[in-house]
Amino acid sequence: MPEDFDTLLSTIATSAGAAARPRGPEAARRRGATRTLRRRVAVSALSAALVAGGIGTALAVGRSGGGPVPPPPAVSPSSSTGTSHPSQGPSRSPSASPAPSTSSAPGDVAPSLSLQLPAELAKGTANQVGFTVSNPGAARTETVTVDLGAPTVGSPTSTTPQERGIVQRQDGSGGAWVSVPVGYTKAGSGNSAADTATYQLSLPAQATVQEQLRVTPVGVESVDFQVTLADGGSAPVTRSRTLPLATPSLTGTGPASVAPGTTSAEFDFTLSNTTTADYSGVGLYLNAAGSTPNCDFTPFATAQWWDGSSWRTVSLSGQWPKLDTIGLGAGQSVAVRTRLVVPATLASCLKRGEVSLIAANGADNPAGGVVSIPTDPDMTVRGDAPFFSIG
Incomplete structure (x- = not known):
C-alpha cells in the first residue's frame, strides 16, 4: 500500500506540473496520466482526499522554471472577445444592426428652381433673364420649357400669331448665344395660346446650374412668363411670374x-x-x-x-x-x-x-x-x- 501511495503521489505531481507546460508531446502524456489517475481515484475515498492535497502541493512547486502559475484572466459574461467562429460568423451586438433606410434614392429627389427676372420685360428686344436649378440627387437630364405668354393674334380663332417671340440660351458661362426654336401652342378653340421654347439641360449630381437666357416677348400689356423642368420621373417643377410688357x-x-x-x-x-x-x-x-x-x-x-x-x-x-x-x-x-x-x-x-x-x-x-x-x-x-x- 505505501508503494502504491508513493506512486500515486508521483503521478499526481507529474500530471499537475504538465498542466502548466506548453502544449505538445508533454500535453499528450499529461492526458494519459490523468486517465490513470481517474481510475485510481475511484478505488477509495481516502485516495480522493490525498489527491486533493497532492494537487495543491503540485500547483505550488510543480511548474518547471519555478514561480507561481498566474490564474487565467476573468471574462465577464457580458463582454465580447471578438473571436469569430466559422459556424456562427462574427460576434455582433443586436444594437449594431443598421436601421432600414427611409430616404428615397438620390435620383428621385426633384430639383429646385428659382427665377431671376427684371421688374418688367421690354417688348420687341432681348431681355436678359436667368434661372437657377439645384439638383440634390443623382445626375439627370431635364426638359426645360420657357413660356413667353400669349402673343398678339389677328382673331380669337386665328391659328397663327401676328408675331412670334424669340428665346436664346447662353452656351456655358460667357459662351455664345444659341437660338432655341419657339413654337406657337394654341389650346382648344378659346384664347389660350402661348409662345414656348424647349431644350434639354444636363444636371450633374448634387450640383447647382445657372442658366442665362435672352427673351424677346411679344403680346399686348403683360407677359405670363414661366419656366418648367420635367424629366419624366418626378413631378414637373414650375416657376412663373406675370410681368408688364413695356415699350419706349x-x-x-x-x-x-x-x-x-x-x-x-x-x-x-x-x-x-x-x-x-x-x-x-x-x-x-x-x-x-x-x-x-x-x-x-x-x-x-x-x-x-x-x-x-x-x-x-x-x-x-x-x-x-x-x-x-x-x-x-x-x-x-x-x-x-x-x-x-x-x-x-x-x-x-x-x-x-x-x-x-x-x-x-x-x-x-x-x-x-x-x-x-x-x-x-x-x-x-x-x-x-x-x-x-x-x-
Whole structure:
C-alpha cells in the first residue's frame, strides 16, 4: 500500500506540473496520466482526499522554471472577445444592426428652381433673364420649357400669331448665344395660346446650374412668363411670374397753326426708353396729313428733319418714309426735330392737320399700319403732335 501511495503521489505531481507546460508531446502524456489517475481515484475515498492535497502541493512547486502559475484572466459574461467562429460568423451586438433606410434614392429627389427676372420685360428686344436649378440627387437630364405668354393674334380663332417671340440660351458661362426654336401652342378653340421654347439641360449630381437666357416677348400689356423642368420621373417643377410688357414712349409737340406757303415751326418728338433693355435698329418714320373728312388726305408733299448737323428734306408722297435708323439704350432718350413745308395753295376744305412719328424696331415699312412677320417681333410706338389749324 505505501508503494502504491508513493506512486500515486508521483503521478499526481507529474500530471499537475504538465498542466502548466506548453502544449505538445508533454500535453499528450499529461492526458494519459490523468486517465490513470481517474481510475485510481475511484478505488477509495481516502485516495480522493490525498489527491486533493497532492494537487495543491503540485500547483505550488510543480511548474518547471519555478514561480507561481498566474490564474487565467476573468471574462465577464457580458463582454465580447471578438473571436469569430466559422459556424456562427462574427460576434455582433443586436444594437449594431443598421436601421432600414427611409430616404428615397438620390435620383428621385426633384430639383429646385428659382427665377431671376427684371421688374418688367421690354417688348420687341432681348431681355436678359436667368434661372437657377439645384439638383440634390443623382445626375439627370431635364426638359426645360420657357413660356413667353400669349402673343398678339389677328382673331380669337386665328391659328397663327401676328408675331412670334424669340428665346436664346447662353452656351456655358460667357459662351455664345444659341437660338432655341419657339413654337406657337394654341389650346382648344378659346384664347389660350402661348409662345414656348424647349431644350434639354444636363444636371450633374448634387450640383447647382445657372442658366442665362435672352427673351424677346411679344403680346399686348403683360407677359405670363414661366419656366418648367420635367424629366419624366418626378413631378414637373414650375416657376412663373406675370410681368408688364413695356415699350419706349414717344411724345410730340408742335405749333398751334401753320400758314400756307411757309415752312412751319418745329414739330418735336421725344423717344424715351424707360425699360432695362437696349434697342437697336429702331427706324423713324414720319407722316403728315389733313384731318377733315372728304378732303385731300395727303396735302403735304415734303417735310424736313434735323440730322444733327443740317436740315434734310424728305418726300411724303409715299406716306411714312424712313428718316433714320438709330439705337436706343436702356434709359436713353432721343429728340427728333421736324418741320412741315406747307404748300401755298391748299384745298379749301382742309382746316386742320397733324404730324406724326413712328419708331419701330424690326419693321421695314409701317405704311398703312405696322404688321410684323411672325418670326420677326418688333417694338412699335407712335407719337402724334397736337392738331394744328391751317390758315
